[in-house]
Amino acid sequence: MSETTQTHRESIAIIGLAGRFPGASSADEFWLNLRDGVESITHLSDKDVLGAGISPELASNPDYVKARAVLADADTFDAPFWGFTPRDAEMADPQQRVFMEICWEAMESAGYDVDRAGGAVGVFAGCSMNTYLLSNLLRDRAAVQDLVGEYQVGGYNTVIGNDKDYLATRIAYKLNLTGPAITVQTACSTSLVAICQAVESLRAGACDMALAGAVSISFPQERGYVYQEGGMASPDGHCRTFDAESAGTVFGSGAGVVLLKRLHDATSAGDNILAVIRGAALNNDGSNKVSYLAPSIDGQAAVIEMALRDGGVHPATVSYVEAHGTGTPLGDPIEVAGLTQAYRALGATGTRYCGIGSSKTNIGHLAEASGVTGLIKTVLALQHEMAPPTLHYRAPNPRIEFDASPFRVIDRLTPWPLGNYPRRAGVSSFGVGGTNAHVVLEEAPRVSDGDPGRPVQLLVLSAKTETALQAMSARLADYLEANASVNIADVAYTLQAGRKQFGLRRTVVASNLADAVARLREQVPAVKAGKGGTVAFMFPGQGSQAVNMGRELYESEPTFRADIDACCELLEPHLGLDLRTVLYPAPEQAEEMAAKLSETWLTQPAIFTIEYALAMLWVEWGVFPSALIGHSVGEYVAATLAGVFSLPDALKILATRAKLMQEQPSGAMLAVRVPLGELGEFIGGDVSVAAVNSPSLTVLSGPHEAIASVEARLSEQGKPARRLHTSHAFHSAMMEPALMPFAAAFDGVELNPPAIPFVSNVTGTWITDEQATSPDYWVRHIREAVRFADGVGTLLGDETATLLEVGPGNSLLMLARQCMNGANRVAFSSCDHVTSEGSQAEYIISVLGKLWERGAAVEWDALHSGENRCRIALPTYPFERKRYWVEPANVYATGVRQA
Numbered sequence: 001m002s003e004t005t006q007t008h009r010e011s012i013a014i015i016g017l018a019g020r021f022p023g024a025s026s027a028d029e030f031w032l033n034l035r036d037g038v039e040s041i042t043h044l045s046d047k048d049v050l051g052a053g054i055s056p057e058l059a060s061n062p063d064y065v066k067a068r069a070v071l072a073d074a075d076t077f078d079a080p081f082w083g084f085t086p087r088d089a090e091m092a093d094p095q096q097r098v099f100m101e102i103c104w105e106a107m108e109s110a111g112y113d114v115d116r117a118g119g120a121v122g123v124f125a126g127c128s129m130n131t132y133l134l135s136n137l138l139r140d141r142a143a144v145q146d147l148v149g150e151y152q153v154g155g156y157n158t159v160i161g162n163d164k165d166y167l168a169t170r171i172a173y174k175l176n177l178t179g180p181a182i183t184v185q186t187a188c189s190t191s192l193v194a195i196c197q198a199v200e201s202l203r204a205g206a207c208d209m210a211l212a213g214a215v216s217i218s219f220p221q222e223r224g225y226v227y228q229e230g231g232m233a234s235p236d237g238h239c240r241t242f243d244a245e246s247a248g249t250v251f252g253s254g255a256g257v258v259l260l261k262r263l264h265d266a267t268s269a270g271d272n273i274l275a276v277i278r279g280a281a282l283n284n285d286g287s288n289k290v291s292y293l294a295p296s297i298d299g300q301a302a303v304i305e306m307a308l309r310d311g312g313v314h315p316a317t318v319s320y321v322e323a324h325g326t327g328t329p330l331g332d333p334i335e336v337a338g339l340t341q342a343y344r345a346l347g348a349t350g351t352r353y354c355g356i357g358s359s360k361t362n363i364g365h366l367a368e369a370s371g372v373t374g375l376i377k378t379v380l381a382l383q384h385e386m387a388p389p390t391l392h393y394r395a396p397n398p399r400i401e402f403d404a405s406p407f408r409v410i411d412r413l414t415p416w417p418l419g420n421y422p423r424r425a426g427v428s429s430f431g432v433g434g435t436n437a438h439v440v441l442e443e444a445p446r447v448s449d450g451d452p453g454r455p456v457q458l459l460v461l462s463a464k465t466e467t468a469l470q471a472m473s474a475r476l477a478d479y480l481e482a483n484a485s486v487n488i489a490d491v492a493y494t495l496q497a498g499r500k501q502f503g504l505r506r507t508v509v510a511s512n513l514a515d516a517v518a519r520l521r522e523q524v525p526a527v528k529a530g531k532g533g534t535v536a537f538m539f540p541g542q543g544s545q546a547v548n549m550g551r552e553l554y555e556s557e558p559t560f561r562a563d564i565d566a567c568c569e570l571l572e573p574h575l576g577l578d579l580r581t582v583l584y585p586a587p588e589q590a591e592e593m594a595a596k597l598s599e600t601w602l603t604q605p606a607i608f609t610i611e612y613a614l615a616m617l618w619v620e621w622g623v624f625p626s627a628l629i630g631h632s633v634g635e636y637v638a639a640t641l642a643g644v645f646s647l648p649d650a651l652k653i654l655a656t657r658a659k660l661m662q663e664q665p666s667g668a669m670l671a672v673r674v675p676l677g678e679l680g681e682f683i684g685g686d687v688s689v690a691a692v693n694s695p696s697l698t699v700l701s702g703p704h705e706a707i708a709s710v711e712a713r714l715s716e717q718g719k720p721a722r723r724l725h726t727s728h729a730f731h732s733a734m735m736e737p738a739l740m741p742f743a744a745a746f747d748g749v750e751l752n753p754p755a756i757p758f759v760s761n762v763t764g765t766w767i768t769d770e771q772a773t774s775p776d777y778w779v780r781h782i783r784e785a786v787r788f789a790d791g792v793g794t795l796l797g798d799e800t801a802t803l804l805e806v807g808p809g810n811s812l813l814m815l816a817r818q819c820m821n822g823a824n825r826v827a828f829s830s831c832d833h834v835t836s837e838g839s840q841a842e843y844i845i846s847v848l849g850k851l852w853e854r855g856a857a858v859e860w861d862a863l864h865s866g867e868n869r870c871r872i873a874l875p876t877y878p879f880e881r882k883r884y885w886v887e888p889a890n891v892y893a894t895g896v897r898q899a
Helices: 029-037 046-051 085-092 094-109 131-137 140-150 156-162 164-175 189-206 261-267 297-311 331-345 367-384 466-482 487-497 513-520 553-557 558-575 587-597 599-622 635-639 648-663 704-716 732-746 773-781 790-793 810-819 840-852
Strands: 012-018 121-127 181-183 209-216 252-263 276-284 320-322 354-357 407-408 425-428 435-443 458-464 504-510 535-539 627-630 670-672 690-695 697-702 721-722 804-807 827-829
Touching: 012 029, 012 094, 012 189, 012 261, 029 367, 029 697, 085 156, 094 121, 094 164, 094 209, 094 252, 121 140, 121 164, 121 189, 131 156, 140 331, 156 164, 164 181, 164 276, 164 810, 189 209, 189 252, 189 276, 189 367, 189 425, 189 435, 209 367, 252 261, 252 367, 261 367, 276 297, 276 810, 297 331, 297 425, 297 435, 320 367, 331 354, 331 425, 354 558, 367 435, 458 513, 458 840, 466 504, 466 513, 466 627, 487 513, 504 513, 504 840, 535 599, 535 635, 535 670, 553 599, 553 840, 558 599, 558 648, 587 599, 599 635, 599 648, 627 635, 635 648, 648 732, 648 773, 670 704, 670 773, 690 790, 697 704, 697 732, 704 721, 732 773, 790 810, 804 810, 810 827, 827 840
Parallel strands: 121 181, 121 209, 320 354, 320 425, 354 407, 535 627, 535 804, 804 827
Antiparallel strands: 012 252, 012 276, 209 252, 276 435, 425 435, 458 504, 670 697, 670 721, 690 697
16 A cells, blocks of 8 residues: 655644633643543533523523533633733733633643744634624624724724734734734634635645644623524533434634644654645535535545645555544534545555544534544544543444444444554544535654763753742743653753743752752742843962862763863973873872972963863853953953953963963962051062952962061951962962063054953953953963952942853952942852762853843853754643623622622
């Protein structure tokens, strides 16, 4: 057997879905009801229908059937989330409100943030006639007159919130979707027609993803209907599709939407493919039928054949059909006859090999939303590899020749085994008036599991309110507990790349699911992201070095390793050794290399190398500095990152600087916990101010004897001082013999104006282009005091900036906090402990999370570069719904529910 001869057109992946159905607030709940054979049609009491405004006379009619499939909470909405005022929310059609929410949920279920979807997203949608406008808003003739009297020139809020024309475009506006936004209306086939239109739009390249579906909620919901023999409605409030006792359908309310994407795009993006649309087709019956309202065998057969040909699918490989299945005595036979005609025309010869069913037996006929509901049911069945039962089926409708057809009714939960072909299904939807739609589905392609990723993962959550954030944390914890096999790296990636980033945030760092669950359940306050989210990098100087600094990152982060390697290779001609042998020695050489690393000629290149590699790692992750400051040798890293030096020139200059400083006579340095203004008597002669690190911390530098004398005098006065472990008196007069030889090292070196602003150690203010590009400045830099405290004050002029120490330790972090004078400013270090084993990866990821919490931009794809990451379906935003409702005028004085 071969597939159909027509060339298979491009397949479309279903990567997300959402819905609200009678008896089910989500697609997951809907599946449980389908699986368990739950009927979600509500049988109403007299009190229900009288309270809904039904006249006592009608309610007492013996032919009045008090049954309807009711959608819960249709009167509620999260108005603040969507930027609606309470009045605007009350005046909007609940169909718009519900559809808005499920479109958001469908995007999130696919793992896509509406603002970072990457391409144009279209929306194809339809709805039922707006009875909320008629029943609730237009409460009397005067209200009607006011609306029609100013139609097209006034009353815009009412019109936009209630006219079908604005359904799709308002969704596009609220979700910031830039693809086609088209409202589709073809009666009962509306939602499946919308899906077919979205398929064509994707195939034509008009959009890159598309939301497609419909909503149907009519008011009052708690109403019945008058049964008429031979009509569409059931005599007893049950829908018995295909059954001998079928006598009509039951209408209800619901909404559904799917998110579609071209299959090859979805596969390459690691999307969570739920199912594949192989073929889709639309047509109309025309007039060759009994009446305008009647269905047509030929019309239905033609659209089914077209869809199978469109998908290149032989009907013998289709093992299930979700029928339109209204349960009417004539509609069901016509539908099976049309299916059989199409399948036979394309060469299907077997009988009863293909299951058939209809969700209308569970939830009634959802009118415009019925087609997408059937599609969602079938997608879920493909995923669970089970066909749910068609309820109330006892014996076949005698007008249906099942024994001569390819079809058999699925009357119980039935395993859906895999045969010689992928599992395939058809979904039909036929509208009153003759617009027919058919879609051919195929199960999702098998994909390999994602790799484990980092040993620790960063889970990010954000919401508009504190309570929503708490609910989000709890729902995610529940999900992780219930899905023990999920890949935590994919969870992290989906949250990072697939959720809109709101102002209230929290992060969780975890190495496994149990760890994540425990931390998610902790009650922690949200962090409010700053508006700017800027980050200033701080690069420490000599004294922060240690053997094995950054070793864990070197082994686990390719970017960090590549930049360390590049620096060490560029330095080797200048140092005469491979610096990596000193940084990352064998265990038995660690002590020897620690002593070597304390020598200035190696210390400074090593510090530069680590800090530069760390900075480039942050930049790769999207944390780009708005400003820079370095402490002594750290300013060379700042200048290189700013583009003043090329990397080869920076390393050459720095190696020369370090050697020249190493060659000077040894000296001493003293940290004094006293403001500079109180040290006048100790400064001068051989003693220089080497650094002003904070308002109360000054570093003095000079010959051993001079510093020892100062130390003794300070002790006599009770002023705290601490000798630093240095070999030389840096930033003192003892460095002057190195100045002229260092100036010569700039021959042939090109210096450029900084592309990123950085603070000068020499002045404590922003460096000028003239300073940065002058060799004289860099020569003075060796001798002059490091005015770090002033520099931090300059950085703090940006009130949105978070300070980030980019180096092996937290020395500048502590100094910067001393400079803040009680200001509520935030600072972090990249490395908590220089030599901690097994902690560096977790620590730096946690800092990344803290920066994101405060508004810093992060390139999440770069964070997972080189990994095989997948988006997965996680709990969606916990809308905080409240009742927004205008009560209808009850013209019947029942005393139950007065206007």
